[in-house]
Amino acid sequence: MIASKIHKRSLIAFIHDFIAVIIAWWFAYLFRFNFEIPADFQASLKENLVWIAPTQAAIFYSFGLYRGLWRYASLPDLKRILLTVTCGAVIVPFVIFMLKLPVLLPRAVIFLTPLLLLLIMGGSRILYRSWKEGRFYSLKNSERKPVIVLGTGNTAINLVKELDRSPDWQVVGLLGGSPKKLGARLHGVRVLGMISQLPAWVAKLGVGHVIIAMPSASQNERRQALEMCAELGVKALTIPSYADLVSGKMTVSQIRNVELDDLLGRAPVVLDTKGLHDLLTGKTILITGAGGSIGSELCRQIMAFNPRQLVLFELNEFALYAIQEEFLLKFPAVSMAFVIGDVKDRARLSQVFDKYQPTVVFHAAAYKHVPLMENENAWQAMLNNVMGTYVLAEVAIEHAVEKFVLISTDKAVNPTNVMGASKRLAEMVCQALQQSVLHAENKYTASSKTCFVIVRFGNVLGSTGSVIPKFREQIAKGGPITVTHPEISRYFMSIQEAAQLVLQAGLMGGVKGGGEIFVMDMGDPVRIVDLAKDMIRLLGLTEEDIKIVYTGLRPGEKLYEELATENENILPTQHKKLSITLSYQVDEQWLASFMDWFTKQPVLKDEEVRWALTKWVPEYSNKRTDEQNLSEQVATLNTH
Missing domain, CATH: 3.40.50.720 (NAD(P)-binding Rossmann-like Domain)
Known part of the structure; x- marks a missing residue:
């Protein structure tokens, strides 16, 4: 139906141009003789238009003049018309003079004809486009x-x-x-x-x-x-x-x-697509925490590189169901496995790795909510973020996974909370395991050469549990927006940018033997209160409509985050948005000692966890008392 319609329009356009040739020649003679064409010139014109009009129409057709639609006539179409009319203006006189045809052809007509033809053909198309766009009947634009x-x-x-x-x-x-x-x-x-x-x-x-x-x-x-x-x-x-x-x-x-992303003012990420194709295309990729914000976005980004199979590993049943519904609809041609499991469950992991044999693992599963992990759940944060990483990493080594990418956080730098300290321990576990893999006499299979890559980044706009959804909910209720401190700031980036840089870091990791920590260029830190004000403005409201209330710093919360410790040197890489840190390296002895202690512990109380972290994480500082005092001082801001 559509093809026949286009064919019909092309035929009408061809007939129009054929008639335009006749009109252009006739009017050129009229203008030359002041609208009184002598009888002999009239006879010559009528006789020769029989072959001149088809010849010029054939030239128009050969130049592809009827492939486009008049409704979208533009400058390139006018250029094509100019070219074809010029060719016709040269070819027709050339044929007449070379074959010495009996045509009474004044020189003025030779120049007038192409000008008139260009005016008729080009003008018709522009007028038609203007009519279709409604410019003739909506000059006042009253509804626009x-x-x-x-x-x-x-x-x-x-x-x-x-x-x-x-x-x-x-x-x-x-x-x-x-x-x-x-x-x-x-x-x-x-x-x-x-x-x-x-x-x-x-x-x-x-x-x-x-x-x-x-x-x-x-x-x-x-x-x-x-x-x-x-x-x-x-x-x-x-x-x-x-x-x-x-x-x-x-x-x-x-x-x-x-959107808030627009206010970040960050340049787009330039990826090494060739290298990422080598890493991901035709490979089986496993992502833990695949139902979360970062994990699911990683899956979307990986799909662009045509993996052989994607294994989505997730503990939360509803989150896995939601991502399954989305991916089966968007990527029906890609083989996918939606697997429920816990990263601490070695038997389940071994079963999954035996079945799918992944080449690359992206470990995004973690507990990340700072206050929630600080009170009542400190030991669970250690079990999930540290033991889960250790178990998953060991299974990956045993199954000869090529790349293991740990997604870490800027809260692991000089941590003042259990969540950040647990993520720093996860980094150290991966670094120690890397040393074990590289050791000549390791306990793992000789064929295993797993490369560990660690990627740190800050807060992700709109991720689950982040400040943005919370602010949005508070605004929807009419306020107030609660901010812990007027000077608290964080690094922010979009989910898409974070996922792209994780992939890029995963590709680059291993150049120094593995175990490197990559730090993303997070730009300038953003004050949380400025973020709240931006959200209010984006919704067309003012601070009179939605109040901002300061509640004081929460347990374990810092005023600002850091990207590296004083003992870590940040060096540039070939990618301008990724740097690499040279931190102290832990070894197999440290790992053996830590795991021996860890596996012998009962369920520790929150204070016991914090005390233990001061031993195992040198950078960790328990500043709960200082922060609580500061929170009480900050709370007085609400009275002013």
Whole structure:
């Protein structure tokens, strides 16, 4: 049906151009003789149009003039018309003079005909496109919402072009950051002024929406634009992310609400796709914690590299069910196994590894909520984060897994809480096991050469249990938003960026023998209170609508996070967003001593766990008392 419709349109276009040739020649003679063509010239024209019109039409067809649709006629189409008309203008006179055909052909007609033909063919297409886009019958644009675009670069210009065809939006002006373009017209829309003049132009033009089209703008510039929109009471929108535009998933005109990711101002991750294909394509990949925020996003990113099989290992039944429903729908061609199990269960892990023989393991399963692990659950944090890592890593070594990637956290650096200290111990366990694998006489199989890679990163926007969903829920209830301290700050990145850098680090690990700790470029730390204010503005509210209340630091919580200890030297790698730390190395003796102690312990109380951590994690500092005192001081801020 669609093919026949396109064929019909092409035929109509061909007939139109055939008639256009006749009209162009006839009018060229009329203009040459002041609309009184002599009888002999009329006879010659009629006689020779019999072969001239088909010849030029054949030239048009041979140049592919009828593959496009008039509704989308653009500059490339006009260029093609110009080329074909020029060829016809050269070929027809050449045939006449070379064959000495009896054609009365004035020189003025030779030049007039292609100009008229270009005008008829090109003009018809432009007029048709304008009609289909409704420009003739909606000149007043009464139903289109007026909008100001912030930005004057190529992205903004492309947005204006696409919105020009939109039935919903009318761009009434552009505001930029450079005075050089003031007063210029970009695709018919005037550059009204600087971005700082937004309040004046919003009042003058009465717009209710502003689109931020500045992909290269800094975090501060985006935040300032958002703050202005919030103060003016106008809705701020933005274009899709750079990654979505490049991948072709979305176009510039698919505008959306501003998200927190947009305010991070981070450049897109450039991946070594060739290297990742070597690591992942055609391989069996196992991901623990596959139902969590990071684990599930890792699975999505890995799918782009066509693994032979993906084994999704998860303890939470509902989380695994949800990811199964999504992946079976999105990736029906990929072999997948959805496996329920506990990383501390050696028998279950051995069963899974025996069956699927994974080549690469990404270990994302962990308890990560700081306050929850600090009280009542400290020993469970040790069991899951430390013992679970040890058991999983040993099974991976026994089954000759090539790469084992441990996902760690910046809270493992100089930890002041049980969760961070347990993740630091997990790092140390992997480093010690790496030494055991490299040792000439290890207890593992001689064929096992597992390479351990450790990746640290900070908070992930929107991940399960993070501050963003909590703030969103508090705003939905009308507030207040609770922040522990006015100066508390954290490193943030998007889930997509974190997962991509985990894959990149997994590829790069092993160049120094394995056991390296990779640190992600987290950018600048963000104050949590600024994040809360951003969320309020993004929803078109003010701090008068949603109050911010300070509750004091929680047990084990630090004011700021670090990416490395004083004893760790951070060195650059070939990837600008990944660094590597050179930390002290633990060995098999340390691991044997630690595991001997660990396996002999009963269920320890929280205080007993914290006391033990001071022995096994040199950087660990139990600052609960100091922080509790500080929390009491901070709580007084709410009275002012």
